[in-house]
Amino acid sequence: MRPILAIIGYMMAAESAQTLERGLRLLRLLADGHRGRTPTELAHELGLSRPAVYRLITTLQNEGFVRRDADGRVHLGFGVLVLAQAVQPLLRAAALPALRALAERAGATAHLTVAEGDDGLAVAVVEPSWTDFHVAYREGSRHPLTRGAAGLAVLALRSGEGRPSLHQSRDQLQEGARGIAAPIRGLPWLEASVGVVSFSDLDVESVGPLVLDAAEELALALAHPKHPQINP
Numbered sequence: 001m002r003p004i005l006a007i008i009g010y011m012m013a014a015e016s017a018q019t020l021e022r023g024l025r026l027l028r029l030l031a032d033g034h035r036g037r038t039p040t041e042l043a044h045e046l047g048l049s050r051p052a053v054y055r056l057i058t059t060l061q062n063e064g065f066v067r068r069d070a071d072g073r074v075h076l077g078f079g080v081l082v083l084a085q086a087v088q089p090l091l092r093a094a095a096l097p098a099l100r101a102l103a104e105r106a107g108a109t110a111h112l113t114v115a116e117g118d119d120g121l122a123v124a125v126v127e128p129s130w131t132d133f134h135v136a137y138r139e140g141s142r143h144p145l146t147r148g149a150a151g152l153a154v155l156a157l158r159s160g161e162g163r164p165s166l167h168q169s170r171d172q173l174q175e176g177a178r179g180i181a182a183p184i185r186g187l188p189w190l191e192a193s194v195g196v197v198s199f200s201d202l203d204v205e206s207v208g209p210l211v212l213d214a215a216e217e218l219a220l221a222l223a224h225p226k227h228p229q230i231n232p
Contacts, residue, residue: 036073092124094221099126102214106207108198109135113150115191120151135197147172149179153193157183166208182215
């Protein structure tokens, strides 16, 4: 009897893991496309039957992770925002060492910006300690991705541009401010960029490599976090 019970338990655990994996794949599809999908489209893209997809949608909808509009299309639900808000302090803590180093070396305000839909959100900002003046860039600042170097870098990442790239802006977010940013690559779960902003001219030849190095360092830090303190 015990071997049979063990087999049944294993099968139930495997089925639960498969359901979880399918639910996560569905959420990734909704997040990646920036548009709603019909259950039929989801079934086709996931390679599942429509009844299986409807069961996933019902479960996720009950938990607030997906919602359906008047046309029956499925979208991410507001429950995802709660999870995202919980992740932001972890992102900030993991990013601070690299941002501090970048701000000191570049002599400019360094920032980590993540995409939230069509907006960029500054989740971590570090100001240099030795400059006479610098840009005061507030954590939590939000702006369209089409404005500013940070947003342009995220859009480059979203377009699938594969090579390391630098993006520049001037007077787009604040009068007299110049920016240089690079996308953070290799993290399928995150659309983000790292950059610097200054009221002084930023020499791309000298500052650009610092930004690219910080982007690479942040990609490694976020891919393999070392359990940083939430409020360092």
